[in-house]
Amino acid sequence: MTDSISTPQQDETGHSYLVVRDLTKNFGDFTALKDISLEVIEGEFLCFLGPSGCGKTTLLRAIAGLDIQSFGEIHQGGREISTLPPAERDFGIVFQSYALFPNLSVKKNVAYGLENRGMNRAAIDKRVTELLETVGMPEQGSKYPAQLSGGQQQRVALARALAPSPGLLLLDEPLSALDAKVRVRLRHQIKDLQNQLGITTIMVTHDQEEALTMADRIVVMNHGVIEQIGTPEEIYRDPASAFVADFIGQMNFAPGTIAEHGGVRLGDIELACEINGFAPGAEVTLAVRPEDIRFDPSSTEGGNVFKVRVAEIEFLGSFFRATLESPGLGSIRLIADLPINTARRLDIREGYEIAATIPPEFIRLYEGEGRSG
């Protein structure tokens, strides 16, 4: 990063459309956001992901100017907007509650932001029809919000936000109030629409699945700081912190110590892995995803292979989840996910003993004492 702010920054992917720099938000003594800096690339779909209270909504509302930050700057399209009231910024917003005007018909809701702008009636009507078609509701224009389903209402809210063609679309937990099935369907519709319009979009969500399926990049937040920014795959494959590892997907955590000659010691078992500059003897937390634990009856001791006993096994539809114990691991239990075919082939049951392998590239180490996974 350079110190210059006014020139939009260039990288291999494209222009930075929105730049947030050193943003801090205090509510009295409580710090909701600490020194947040990030850039949103033009046309990308970015997700703020994190548990409730992590500051993701606060960050979105600061970008919108609804609750202004205590310190820091925001630039949109090369223009400093840090102190502008919402009405002087350029964004459309969709809330979890839809916030549709109940006494206005669908058409009038969508037309609301088009009026008072010097557009004539016919042009407004044309734009409204076009938008309702885009969101797949061409026939519903004269209905009132209360006559629509939740999913339909959210699509109207989307059309309304998009109507004045804003430069930035902000989505605040837009799917959280919907039924599971509607949610999945709408995910695709929103994503397709965003692709088609190419509008820079920021969505706030606490649902990792939503973030993983929709976002081009994800910003994982916790306690008012950014834990990691990356593509869904990067975040899943290479979580930057124990928090991210825990929050995204399933993860085994176990306390370990760095061994003398590299690798990590877990109970009595020593596993080879990348030690990321940890000094020998350092206390670390080892993390491994359940699907990365392999079973191979043919292999024996050595090469990250160790004997385990299947303490419990759970059928979860498309796969089995096994809880593993090992005398070498002491009280540590590991969870492993097995594809249904593997489980059948190996005929794994409770009480069964087998050799397990954790390939070194799937082991990640984090600082500090172990945490329960």
Place this chain on the structure above:
Amino acid sequence: MADLAEAKAVGVTAGPRGRAVKQKTGRDDWLMRGFMLVIGLYLLIALAFPLFAMLSKSFEAYEFRLQHVEIELWQDGAWSPAETLQDYAARMEGPLNDGLVPSERTRIQALELIPKELREATPRYRFRDLSPEKEMILYDGVLSQDESWLEAEAENLRRVLIRPVAHFSAGNYLRYFSTPTLRQSITNSLFISTLTMLIVVPLAFFFAYALTRSRMPFKGVFKTVAMMPILVPSILPGIALIYLFGKQGIINWVLFGADIYGPIGIVIAASFFTFPHAFIIVLVALSISDARLYEASTVLRASRWRTFWTVTIPGARYGLISAAFVVFTLTITDFGSVKVIGGQYNVLALDIYKQVVGQQNFQMGAVVSMVLLIPAVIAFAVDRQAQKRQVALLSARAVPFSPKRHRRFDFAMLGYCSLIAVFIAGILAICQYAAFVKLWPYNHTMVLENYDFNRMDGGGWSSYGNSIVMSLATAVIGTLIVFTGAYMVEKGRGFQHGRSAFQLLAMMPMAIPGMVLGLAYVFFFNNPDNPVNFIYGTMIILVVSTVTHFYTVAHLTAVTALKQMDNEFEAVSASLKQPFYRMFSKVTVPVCLPAILDISIYLFVNAMTTVSAVVFLYSSDTQLASIAALNMEDAGDTAPAAAMCMMIFYVNVFVRLLHAGATRGIYTTTQAWRTR
């Protein structure tokens, strides 16, 4: 560095990380703050300043500082050595001014201080004012301005008057608390208010209980009848009680010789006009209880009795507390019924009236007002707490309770409710009947002569017209102010301190008794130095006082309606670059229209019936119907007073019906969106 200019605009303060960010105030924000400022200013002028004026009035005492007036007598061709009037007063035999406590308007004649023998020997006098304040000597209608001598011939000596000097002291309070007759009113007020509370709350509770927990018939009728006392002035039950139990009452034998004038009458009258207020609060409290608790209780085989004490009462406890304090406050602050039926029984609200209207002792009136404020404010605070808790009990998941048929219970409840309804309707009916009768109780010929208000004291029919004009103005202007103010408080962005201060101001009127507000207005607006003094004695001050007097309930109604609107509407509207007033007129007002109508009818009905705040403020051109009734009753024209009260009742009923029709119309036409 382009940042420098921006940094100035933004307002730099040192922070942990560079400069603290302050949002630029947008056009909408300025507009909203402007509106809020205007309405806040209204509340300051119409509420805070008058109350302050009254507070300082209560500490205002007057005394004669005769040591500051020097006098010389022309004797034997020369002026005698100067003495002060104090020296003369010291030589006097009786006490100064017959021992009366001086007030603002007390004057003493210099003549009184000079012994007769001396006067006979003195052809000429001269006086001078040595006081630091000046204006102590009033000679021939002119106030002394400096220390020059004022000469008076002997025959003009009586024109030399001495004015008392105002100073701040707790003297009025000391005098109040050392006067047994005044002190007695405190006990009396507390007694009748507590007694009324103990009577009305159980009565209202079982009435509401019957409506929510039984399947008796005619629930709609009972509910309507129970609400009727709201539509009449509080003097009406007093008048009805006179016709029933007074010296010529038709059933006064019921009292076995006891006197209806006094605590008995006050409590019965207060029970009548406080009943609907208690009833509606308890009804709401009982309506929100969760059916599942009753099911659980049944499954656990609890008896009806046990269920009542373990489910019903705890569920409604905050409603009961709130109802109790509302009844208490209404009773202790009411003045109309006590005036009519109180007899020799003094209470605080009546003392204010007597001090001000009877004795012209404004300072003492202010003291009594301050004393009356204390229980009213305490009751208000307790009530607010209870209301908040009651709201917290509301759970969105509660399943509404629907009572099962239970013959004996339903029948008993029907009987009970009928008794209450007969009492309420009976009070109204007796008033109407008495208004038509030629001469109660001797000649029951039906006549209309009691409606010939123009022949009575109190303003005649024009007062009725005035009342309607005043009530309409109050409803329209009040609703406009209240709703806009509530919107700014509820939906404004930023400006947190301003909004909290406004909210506090809006809650205050509830704790201020009408008499106190009215008297405070006299002090504040009747001051010739006040730039808005011109509204004194006009319709404007009546409207302003009434809007302010009933501000809080109207404000709360508006806030409740606004709270039900999505908080993000304003954010969406701003993101769509639409000014807030467009949002306000196209969405907020239409959606809140039923609440807006409720506010206006509330203001109208109360403006029609109110007596307390306006009794100090009306002038001969702005007589009001409720005041006319009060004055006619005072003058012995009880039947015309009853007739006027019933006229107020009818206009309120008419407006209520209009309101019901309008509300229905709104729901079917403009609120079509409410139906799925």
